Amino acid sequence: MSLNPVRRRPRRDALLAIGLGAAIACTATATAGAAELDVVAEGLSNPRGMTFGPDGRLYVAEAGKGGFGACIQTPQGKQCYGATGAITRVNVRSGRMDQIVKRLPSLAVQAETTGDPDGDSATGPHDISFDGDRAYFTVGLGANPAARADLGPAGPKFAGLYRIGRRGKVSRVADLGAYEAANNPDSGQPDAMIDSNPFSVDASAGERILVTDAGGNDLLRVRPDGKVTTLAVFRPFKTALAPAFLGLPPGTKIPYQPVPTGVVRAPGQGAYVGQLTGFPFPVGEASVYRVRRGRTTVKAGGFTNIIDVGFAGGNLYVLQITSKGLLGGPSPGKLVKIEPDGTRVELAAGKLMQPTGLAVSDDRDVYVGNHGTSGTDGEIVRIPAEDG
Template sequence: MTTSSFLSARRRRRIALPTLGSAALAAALVALPGAAAADPGYTVVASGLDNPRHLSLGPGNDLFVAEAGVGGDGPCIDTAEGPACFGMSGAITRIDVNKGTQSRVLTGLPSLGSAPSDDPAAPPRGSNATGPQDVMAQGSKTLVLTIGLGNDPAVRTEHPELAQMGTLRTGTIGSSTTTLVADLAAHEAAHNPVPPTDAPDSNPTGFTQVGSGYVVADAGGNDLIEVAKDGSMTTHATFQAQMATAPPFLGLPPGTKIPAQAVPTSAITGPDGSLYVSQLTGFPFEKGLANIYKVDSSGAVSVYASGLTNVTDLAFGPGGVLYAVQIASEGLLGGPVGSVVSIPKGGGDASVVAGGLFAPYGIAITGQTAYVTAGSVAPGGGQVIALPLR
């Protein structure tokens, strides 16, 4: 297998040590696929999903889940998680919670999944996929979705198969084709918010509707992109790197600080009309470094809550309480065992609602129930769980 590389020094700093944790990830994929179901207090409402990410509520309170897929037979490229191979295995799944049924309603979507490897410590083929990241139903037939990229947009020039990645698109339930709304990766390439010594990077993730358009969190670009009704784009807000403590295996003097990228993962609209943005943080994925940001209509950024770890999604619940998903409560270098936490109205310290979840990622709330994706890095091991809010 050969791969092409568009990786800048910035991206190599992100890759160099997370890939050393591949053995831990592989062990988690083998040992924990049933972890979500084993923890009492919630139930599994969907299973067998491929790398499920964000989810949302649609008409009739059906759930729509973005499955990032498992990649395919190629071409294969270098990514932040190692070599990944392309295929049209991404999908959107609809879950009828009342009937207990699930079905893929939009299929054949672009996906990059972990390449096959003879290394027993490597993640299983199709893990850590990048593909459909978030989805929103509009009416009974139309779906709006982001498709991630996780790379320099220039990789799409060498591999035209990847042309749909890094975009915001619409699709029709029951089909396998989509229509371009906005090429977010092209916007990042043209308006790179990071220093000019670094190559552009784009990985559109969560998004929210604002008026007749959308605001998309780009985890690669470290920004929010505003998409107007006509598809035109502007950078609404940017998020700066933070200083994190270097892990011992880097061999640096104890206490050395290194920059960690912001990595915004989701944008939601709050009850006050402001945007609330979750933050994963980049390598070394330090425990307690992640924030939840509040962004006003001018793009001004403030910290709403801090002291969190590797946050991937947000949702407001009853009483203005904000719920956040942490994909790895101890930091990603320690393995993808995460939690759902709550932040009181107006901000404050987080309280654990549910812990011990295997790679949780997305959250959607209706009434007193939170629906959470779990197994978000696992091919075929993904779930949606129903969590009562207390």
């Protein structure tokens, strides 16, 4: 499917910048937590999704920082391959980090002035989730799966779901890029096209692994044997005022895509899916969807550029990568806890910059990937339960 080039560029930039019952009414948000952030790990390369494993350690998907391999041209620049992605295990008490899986595929912009990989806003391992002692992780792409051919032997490694076996062996479970190319579940929507960017994964239900495809605008269910089905397509696409720099007549509205990001199961409630929103990334228009028994409804709205969601102790956690929108210039991210009665509490207000993933520990401390679009300075910070 084709896409208007003037609209296509900003949407891709956003996807790479990370390299995205009854509805809860939008309510005022209180703030909590005045203390400085507790940094438990630092020096990560584009930390993305994270989860606690059965051993009590925190596992983080690092998207890497690309390298000097084959390149593909994207609106963000020339993105080049390097085996710099990783799955990293963090002892949140001591801060010790171990890359338990190394040399995973990564794409990042090649800096034209120095010839060195910029490393920021990479695409690579995006999330990790456990089913017992087996871990599953996604590797993104953010392009038409056909572009993988330009990456040579590294190409097929992108746009997939992978499993880490009991002895650390990594194997591909499903080629989600091929699924998007063959099925294109969001076809027929304005400005939709064949595009795959596997993002978040929840493997907590064993045989029914959930994966969001931010490029395909859908929620997929993947079996451990690799069978893929579409569980939900996020539609219809909505419209927003066109930014002035597009040069369109004043008042012109253009369609924007849903762009699902984080997914988490909630016992007895189905699955919750966060929405980044596509270009022009309207402020306050992102929602958390609930997908249950074949129905998709809005659980909570009024957010901006959601990058991840979490659920623990009856509370829904919503993480925004920015507050002013991806076209609004630098601004802090936002972490909001939604309590069972709908009350919203902002945690670590004004302290999170480019946050990209979250995990909640058994004692309800919240861990967040901060500076998550940096190729060198990503960190994991802890927000104590008592601050919320």
